Amino acid sequence: MATLTLRDLRKNYGPMEVIKGVSLDVADRELVVFVGPSGCGKSTLLRMIAGLEAITAGELQIDGQRVNELGPADRGLAMVFQSYALYPHMTVRQNMGFALRLARVPRAERDRKVDEAARILQLEPYLDRRPKDLSGGQRQRVAIGRAIVRQPRVFLFDEPLSNLDAALRGQMRIELSRLHEELNATMIYVTHDQVEAMTLADKIVVLQAGRVEQVGSPLDLYHRPENLFVAGFIGSPQMNMLPATVQEAGPSGLAVALASGTRIVAPVAAGSANQGDSVTLGIRPEGLRLDPDGPIGGEVRLAERLGGLTLLHVTIEDGRQVTVQIEGSDLTRPHETVRLSVNPVACHVFDQSGRAFTHLLKHSLAA
Amino acid sequence: MQDSLLQRVTTAITGWAVALLLFFPIGWMVLTSFKTEGDAVKSSLAFTPTLASYGEVLARADYLSFALNSVVVSVGGTVLALLFAIPAAYSMAFHPTARTRGTLLWMLSTKMLPPVGVLVPIYLLFRTAGLLDSRIGLVLIYALMNLPIVVWMLFTFYKEVPNDILEAGRMDGARVFSEVWHLLLPLTMPGVASTGLLSLILCWNEAFWSLNLTSAGAAPLTTFIASFSSPEGLFFAKLSAASTMAVAPILVFGWFSQRQLVRGLTFGAVK
Numbered sequence: 001m002a003t004l005t006l007r008d009l010r011k012n013y014g015p016m017e018v019i020k021g022v023s024l025d026v027a028d029r030e031l032v033v034f035v036g037p038s039g040c041g042k043s044t045l046l047r048m049i050a051g052l053e054a055i056t057a058g059e060l061q062i063d064g065q066r067v068n069e070l071g072p073a074d075r076g077l078a079m080v081f082q083s084y085a086l087y088p089h090m091t092v093r094q095n096m097g098f099a100l101r102l103a104r105v106p107r108a109e110r111d112r113k114v115d116e117a118a119r120i121l122q123l124e125p126y127l128d129r130r131p132k133d134l135s136g137g138q139r140q141r142v143a144i145g146r147a148i149v150r151q152p153r154v155f156l157f158d159e160p161l162s163n164l165d166a167a168l169r170g171q172m173r174i175e176l177s178r179l180h181e182e183l184n185a186t187m188i189y190v191t192h193d194q195v196e197a198m199t200l201a202d203k204i205v206v207l208q209a210g211r212v213e214q215v216g217s218p219l220d221l222y223h224r225p226e227n228l229f230v231a232g233f234i235g236s237p238q239m240n241m242l243p244a245t246v247q248e249a250g251p252s253g254l255a256v257a258l259a260s261g262t263r264i265v266a267p268v269a270a271g272s273a274n275q276g277d278s279v280t281l282g283i284r285p286e287g288l289r290l291d292p293d294g295p296i297g298g299e300v301r302l303a304e305r306l307g308g309l310t311l312l313h314v315t316i317e318d319g320r321q322v323t324v325q326i327e328g329s330d331l332t333r334p335h336e337t338v339r340l341s342v343n344p345v346a347c348h349v350f351d352q353s354g355r356a357f358t359h360l361l362k363h364s365l366a367a
Numbered sequence: 368m369q370d371s372l373l374q375r376v377t378t379a380i381t382g383w384a385v386a387l388l389l390f391f392p393i394g395w396m397v398l399t400s401f402k403t404e405g406d407a408v409k410s411s412l413a414f415t416p417t418l419a420s421y422g423e424v425l426a427r428a429d430y431l432s433f434a435l436n437s438v439v440v441s442v443g444g445t446v447l448a449l450l451f452a453i454p455a456a457y458s459m460a461f462h463p464t465a466r467t468r469g470t471l472l473w474m475l476s477t478k479m480l481p482p483v484g485v486l487v488p489i490y491l492l493f494r495t496a497g498l499l500d501s502r503i504g505l506v507l508i509y510a511l512m513n514l515p516i517v518v519w520m521l522f523t524f525y526k527e528v529p530n531d532i533l534e535a536g537r538m539d540g541a542r543v544f545s546e547v548w549h550l551l552l553p554l555t556m557p558g559v560a561s562t563g564l565l566s567l568i569l570c571w572n573e574a575f576w577s578l579n580l581t582s583a584g585a586a587p588l589t590t591f592i593a594s595f596s597s598p599e600g601l602f603f604a605k606l607s608a609a610s611t612m613a614v615a616p617i618l619v620f621g622w623f624s625q626r627q628l629v630r631g632l633t634f635g636a637v638k
């Protein structure tokens with residue numbers, strides 16, 4: 001259907017720059033997720049693509065054509081708003097058919113398309129109701145239906161699930177995935193929920209303060225974060241971050257010492273690291289294991305048993321808290337002392353500016 | 368919460384008292400219109416009702432032609448004001464600039480000038496343009512007179528419409544006209560309607576401009592009333608009859624549209 005190209009896009013509100021040069025390529029039929037903390041500029045960027053906000057500088061292309069100067073009505077994109085923004089005075093059928101009515105599509109064809117979309121979204125029983133007589137989830141589906149009916153070049157979603165409860169959110173997430181398959185559409189999806197980002201995306205764009213921190217597949221970002229921000233933002237529970245000092249750089253990796261003196265060898269290219277440099281050692285919670293012979297000692301503070309998973313919050317020797325994720329139901333109790341070993345694959349090292357040292361091991365799932 | 372009986376009784380009594388106070392002059396006028404001129408100057412309530420005054424009033428002036436002028440200039444002035452105010456308020460509510468607030472205040476400030484202050488220039492303009500004693504002239508002046516209030520009211524109603532809904536419309540392919548016609552107007556209909564009703568009432572009751580700018584051809588009902596007050600001293604019964612006939616249409620109209628008016632003026636345009 002469509003490709004999208006962003007070239008150094010910028011947005012100013014008065015003197016304040018909120019989008020600080022974003023470049024990105026969105027391939028045909030790709031589902032790209034913008035993720036980042038609140039206020040980082042996700043919505044602004046999406047609205048610039050939609051044509052609802054003027055572009056201060058840079059170029060936006062749809063299918064290779066510059067569209068900076070086109071209004072929202074002429075870009076051929078559809079958007080689903082966080083607030084749904086349904087037309088309150090129209091029935092569900094009229095809401096979904098509004099774009100076609102404006103485009104002067106004959107009534108019979110309009111009805112056929114609305115019926116088709118209603119079938120896909122299981123909205124058939126509600127076609128004659130008004131938005132106020134629908135539940136939140138149903139309104140959400142109408143908003144999506146309104147976008148589908150038009151067969152737009154690109155779908156834009158701005159946190160479409162954030163007003164739904166957890167159960168419904170999970171269900172709608174699966175439906176959106178299915179929809180993406182079924183419609184073969186290019187989609188851009190904004191969320192601050194990294195679980196949504198991980199499960200939906202072909203490609204994730206992590207934004208912070210108006211800049212792109214990293215672009216990549218979900219597993220790329222998870223296993224090969226390029227910097228501290230991405231490492232901390234992607235993944236739940238969060239990556240454990242421990243201050244450390246470089247002891248020695250060898251061909252098999254970088255040996256670092258934690259504050260307690262514990263030595264850990266991380267399989268990363270030493271680069272410009274020198275002995276004595278302060279670095280941050282990042283270990284994913286599933287990279288820590290209970291192991292009587294492990295190098296790190298600590299005391300369990302809290303055990304969260306989720307059934308299939310157990311999360312142990314452990315205070316290690318240097319006084320820091322770490323999270324250990326164990327498969328299955330572990331019976332370790334609070335106040336027990338434990339020893340932990342580290343799976344080197346789940347180790348990351350970041351220099352003082354927050355940049356990651358390149359991993360030496362190629363991850364089987366990451367690119 | 369359930370109000371106590373005492374509270375409800377007090378509220379009812381106060382409400383009725385205020386209503387009666389406001390209604391008294393109109394009631395008195397209607398009563399007087401059914402008296403003879405002799406009874407009219409006495410302040411007693413005992414009299415035998417007669418339609419004599421109405422007969423004389425109708426015999427002396429062509430009520431219907433005045434009434435028709437009133438209808439034409441009120442409706443015309445209101446429609447013209449709305450025609451300009453709807454796009455103006457839209458632009459100020461949804462595409463505001465740094466000067467929007469100032470413009471709104473300036474528009475309202477024009478209402479602080481006493482109309483008589485611009486009577487001479489307007490009169491001369493009208494004379495040159497050949498608009499004296501013409502319905503078109505009155506329509507123009509009424510539209511201009513009500514424009515600030517109409518823009519202000521529409522602006523406040525529009526402000527309540529979530530921007531998202533209009534943006535969704537834009538994404539759906541609506542240009543400015545469709546956006547206003549298919550989304551904004553239906554969503555703010557109660558507000559637009561009550562604004563129009565208020566403007567109608569203001570036009571209907573307007574006397575200053577109609578007395579000064581019309582003589583016979585385009586004169587509305589306010590001039591009709593005035594024509595019974597001046598020449599041969601005051602004849603209260605005939606004056607009351609003429610006034611009653613002048614306000615009756617708008618009273619009836621107001622009665623039927625009060626639900627609409629109250630809804631628009633108190634609840635806002637969009638839930």
Ligand SMILES: Nc1ncnc2c1ncn2[C@@H]1O[C@H](COP(=O)(O)OP(=O)(O)OP(=O)(O)O)[C@@H](O)[C@H]1O
Pocket residue numbers: 013018036037038039040041042043044045192
């Ligand atoms: N009209 C505006 N004028 C000035 N600043 C604005 C305006 N709109 C947004 N901003 C600023 O731009 C930044 C980005 O806002 P944006 O709404 O894009 O954030 P977001 O990433 O979508 O956040 P959230 O997750 O909370 O929705 C914020 O710092 C915000 O304060």
Ligand SMILES: [Mg+2]
Pocket residue numbers: 042043044
């Ligand atoms: Mg946002």
